[in-house]
Amino acid sequence: MPNVSRRSATAPMSPIRRLVPLANEAKRKGKKVYHLNIGQPDIPTPKEFLDGVRSAPVEVLAYSPSQGLPEAIEAFLSYYREWGITLSPEEILITTGGSEAVLFALNVACDPGDQVIVPEPFYPNYNGFSRLAEVELVSLTTSREDGFHLPPQEEIERLITARTRAILFSNPGNPTGAVYREEELGLLAELALKHDLFLIADEVYREFVYVGVHRSVLSLPELGNHAIMVDSISKRLSACGARIGAIVSRNPKVMDAARRCAMARLSPPTLEQLGLVAFMGHPRHRQVLQEMVEEYRRRREVLARELALIPGVSFQLPEGAFYMMLGLPVDDAEAFVRWMLTDFPGEETVMLAPGEGFYKTPGLGRDEARIAYVLNEHDLQRACEVLKRGLESYQEVAPKAPV
């Protein structure tokens, strides 16, 4: 029998995948599991988008151009204009989700073996993309105590080598909830210019900012050809299954290279592009986006109030996105999450994403877990109560790490 390739056989499974069967087993036994572990919002996809898909006057469901339908590119352009960012159609390429945009950005910025600096904790799928692109991620550690903001310039600069091609970051941050301040973006821009790097900003949570304002990497005039922005409608339209994202840059060489990457896969899905066109053409669209953010703002407050009542947990109020990294009074968050799924008594339990999967540096994040506040306020409150009871019970039975 022929062997499968080493690269595919050894591609890491996300750590959460190990826990999913346990959650399914718990549900099979009749347990209610509150999923705080996934970034899949429960909020209905706006009617204006779904109606656009449903009423699209499509007779032949044809390929779109590989860079996207002209009217969908215009929909992205009009969206960015609302954020004060003026772009031309050649500066946008529509991708199959933000995932493909990250992959194209890494392919465009790097040849195999090149390095990309990424602040950790970071979105674990960056590991998968960098593996596909054969790019080495170099982690820049940030900490819960600093609200996951950037360390001083010299700490970043220490990581830059002759093979460094880019700094990749999500802003607002998944899993951190951090929103980079003007001076942090200024620092990154300065480093990009000084060391001739690309800044690849994953801005899919742009709308979700509760403290301060969001500054796009495209709004820094000095950055010019160094800026690559990754976007997606998945979160802001609660339309993860639409698979519509974008890669955006004012650098014509970047866009030419991205178009070459895009050609082989033919096109992003057509109908969902038309859904976006309908949504952006609807007079209520800005209001719908704002209502979505307000819902998350309320959940964030509920979550913070409830978590504050749990002894031993630590967190900072997230500034953006819909995630929070929570410090837990346990030695091994994964063991705790597993216990909650298999051994915690009662009708209900809660599932969190163990923190280790968000770090590259071994050993970091072991006492942390990511919470996604993608449940309604009532469920969120209930989930926090269950978590509180769970932690109390676990402290009595948990194995202690040797001191």
Added chain:
Amino acid sequence: MPNVSRRSATAPMSPIRRLVPLANEAKRKGKKVYHLNIGQPDIPTPKEFLDGVRSAPVEVLAYSPSQGLPEAIEAFLSYYREWGITLSPEEILITTGGSEAVLFALNVACDPGDQVIVPEPFYPNYNGFSRLAEVELVSLTTSREDGFHLPPQEEIERLITARTRAILFSNPGNPTGAVYREEELGLLAELALKHDLFLIADEVYREFVYVGVHRSVLSLPELGNHAIMVDSISKRLSACGARIGAIVSRNPKVMDAARRCAMARLSPPTLEQLGLVAFMGHPRHRQVLQEMVEEYRRRREVLARELALIPGVSFQLPEGAFYMMLGLPVDDAEAFVRWMLTDFPGEETVMLAPGEGFYKTPGLGRDEARIAYVLNEHDLQRACEVLKRGLESYQEVAPKAPV
């Protein structure tokens, strides 16, 4: 300014891309251009599919599982059962178009630097996928005179090296229209077993067979773990913009590796999977598929009758798919296509895909062009008349190659 990566900057543009601006220019000048160059059918997407998308009871357009929705996997399973192929759900992974399935297959079969044998002429996007996967394609030349059927065993075997991991082929063939005979598949199977290779069969044109019967790579019991099948609904449902394909194998290691590839990109589009579920659940679905094939069968006959009237062209009646490689009485088919778009007088012209782009061996296919019979019978007839006049006029003005 940072440089973009070598791999992305130098990724080849498909040769047809050079001609598209000329076609657009001709249209701007009011010329009617018959597009025989593209694989985008003009046939309406079945109502049963589009209605399924439109009426999908979706409130939150969520990610599907990365291997696809269980009900969509079941729809694929029931489709294969109609072809006499019994599979289990773990043997199918739904992909974002057949494109992604080819890319996953190459990634699973090969590590960077490995080789894959592919009969030429072949689908040019295989070049893009192999570049992304850093796999070297080794071309096995077939000829128009043989109807693009396979050469004898020793000619294939001569290409096998220590780095060969797979043989990739489309069957029915794009651009050849060849449908491999039982003994050809048997030969490939024998080679795969003898040299421990994967057979990667791109069977997206399975339905479109006019001569003989289609044998899937999955129907050869002896192949077992060696067979990987690539599929897509793009052509058989005239739904290229749906971006729904599949990678299928009975080899559990292949499927485990494919699932690992699939995880980073999260999921294929959700609504179109539901469209497929609706289509396959409709009692008329087999009839709809057959009507689609009958339409192409009629076109193929119209095309053959009309082309037979053009002096100097040569072809064999295609056995499957909806393509034909046409030998032209010119030295340089690309120059002829360009001339048809820029200099051919009159109200109408025709665009073909120059043959060279379908070969890897330099110099081959220069006097060939691929025709896709994706126009209705009337337009197809008219396009052939225009082509006939074009060739007559061109012979008077064309530069002659030195003898």
